[in-house]
Amino acid sequence: MAIFGALMAGLTCYSLSESITIYEFKASIMKMKPKFIVCPNRYLDAIVNEKDNFTFIKTMMTMLETVNGPNHNNIINNNNNIINNSIIKSVEEICLKLSKTTSAVVKLPVHTEPDNHVTYFMSSGTTGQPKAIIRTNKIYLSVIECLIQPNMIPQTSGGQSNDIYLSDSIFHSSGHETLIRAIVMSTPVAVLRSEDSMDDIYQCIHNYRISQAFMTPAYLSYLVKNMDKYTSEYLGSLKCLYVAGDFLNYNIYKSVKQYYNIDNILMVYGMSEMGFICQSPPDIDNNKYRSTVGYVGKVCPNLRIKILNDSGSPLPANSFGKLYVSGLAATLGYLNDPEQTNNLLTNDGYVITGDIGYYDDNHNVYIVGRSKDIIKVYGNNVMPSELENVLSEHRYVMKAAVIGIDDDLLGSVPMAFVTVDDSVSVSEEELMDYVDKRVSDHKRLRGGIKIVDSMPVNHMNKVIKSQLRKLIL
Structure with a gap:
């Protein structure tokens, strides 16, 4: 709700995991300096008790809780410039106030330009300190254009009208990308919380009859080793999987596909700075997958890749080298971090992925590892x-x-x-x-x-x- 509201109002949105600690929450707020915050009540004291350090905050809106704590009651009742002339409110209060308003103050949606910043995401942190990645209107339009192409979103055997999509947590770019997939498919979507365990995920698939889901290889490895608990009947609705984040072992791939009668297991390769870069086609041959470790399919529409050697010269097909990618979906860089942005982007507009890979004569792409590893x-x-x-x-x-x-x-x-x-x-x-x-x-x-x-x-x-x-x- 907060994300779509921010987009409609022409604001830039920054998502945080709902499971972060108070220390991490404060550090993120200090780094991003937002004017408006939507958060659970449990983070309220962190701001109020140190209000002199957060004078840039104009308004806070708390969620999912009633106004029943002592600090919260005092803030609501006194309302005397607690944080830089702001009012800390609950969702219920704001909705009630809006329902009594008859005149429209702002005409929605607010018009913004293609290069306007829409969202910021923190990088995964696997290659160093997390950095705030910039994503614009142009990037999201490119993602949508990509997803409407044939084979990007296969229809399941149950029929697209019956599909329900399971999305990754939306505090990361992969969650937004999968959320967009669900919107393009015009299907309901269930969004995972960052603290959900693997057991929570499979229970969710069973309870809500999920048909398409975004997963990592670790989830499938856990599933194979717990087939006595999660039977093919228990997960009978599941027909299509998008798998990303790491290499998927062939034996796990085969076991899941056959035992659960999955129509499609699609390998996805991407990075936070680009979104999805490659995706395997729906009709992938099992034997081909087995014989080509690291196979991630074809380059997604609107993107280009090149493979270079250590001296920066282009390499032909079937040659291992450093992978670079460009296209409209590429980030503009890292917010307020020109040094790291220069380390990410080349002079000709390519993103340095840091991965080692190659492509074959049929333009299939293979990722074999990280160059630094x-x-x-x-x-x-x-x-x-x-x-x-x-x-x-x-x-x-x-x-x-x-x-x-x-x-x-x-x-x-x-x-x-x-x-x-x-x-x-x-x-x-x-x-x-x-x-x-x-x-x-x-x-x-x-x-x-x-x-x-x-x-x-x-x-x-x-x-x-x-x-x-x-x-x-």
């Missing part, structure tokens, strides 16, 4: 994603992440972190032997394996590898 073992390149894929095939491994650690003889060697099914017993030695028997000598896990209770992840359940080194003791 490549492990140099005695002059040989080792992609962590390959080892993570092997580990994920082990029936007791729930999640795997591989990094390079220093080695006096070889320069660097791979080390793995895994979480395992806590209902079984499996040793680090058993897992290391499992991998070493399946990979070339220079790819062996000479840095070892560490079984951990959990790993640092972002909102898409993607491992923040920069924090893994803290787990090495």
Whole structure:
């Protein structure tokens, strides 16, 4: 409601996770300096108790709670310039006041220009400190134009009129992108909360008869290992999955598609600064998927990619290199951060993805890993994603992440972190032997394996590898 209201009024909207701490909330407010805030009551004291630090706030509107706390009652009743001539209100009060207003003060929607800022999103934080990404009217129009193209939103076997879409949390760009998909499809949408567990998600799919959903590979890995709990009948409405955020193991792909009779499992590759970049077509061949690890389909409409070597020269088809992308959906950069914007954009308008990939003779695109994650073992390149894929095939491994650690003889060697099914017993030695028997000598896990209770992840359940080194003791 707040997002669509902001768009109608010509405002710029910035979404935060509803599960952030008070400290994170205050830090974000200080960074973005909003004039108008819509938030749950629990964040109220954080602003009121330090009102001298937040004089830029004009109005706060609290949600989902009645006015029954002592601080809130005092604020509402006294209403004496609490924060820079503002009134802190609840949704109920504002709606009641508006319902008694007969004259329109502002004609909606407010006209804005193509390059006007519409939303700000924080980057995922997997590659450093989160940064505020700028998205404009032009970007959203490009996304809509892309989504109306054939094969971008396949109709399910149940019929499009029966579809209900499950969207990622809307505090991140992927949530907005999937929300737009639902709007373009003219279908109802259920929006996940950032604190929803995997069990919450599958219960939601069952309860609301969800037919299309945006998921990460971790969700599907969990599903495969809990098929006795989540049967094909329990999730019988599910017909189409968009999978993004990490590599999807083929065995998991096959198990989900066959057991749950899914019409389409579409791989999506993207980044917060661009939105969706590539998507696999609905008619992907299972054998093709199996033989091409990292396959993410075709480049989305209105976008262009190029693959360059380390010296910046273009590479032909089937050549591994650094991937760059451009198009109308590209962000203008990071808000109030020209240095990081220069590190993101090239002089000819391409976004530096930081990924290593290639395209084949049929213009299919493949992503093999992050350029900064490549492990140099005695002059040989080792992609962590390959080892993570092997580990994920082990029936007791729930999640795997591989990094390079220093080695006096070889320069660097791979080390793995895994979480395992806590209902079984499996040793680090058993897992290391499992991998070493399946990979070339220079790819062996000479840095070892560490079984951990959990790993640092972002909102898409993607491992923040920069924090893994803290787990090495």
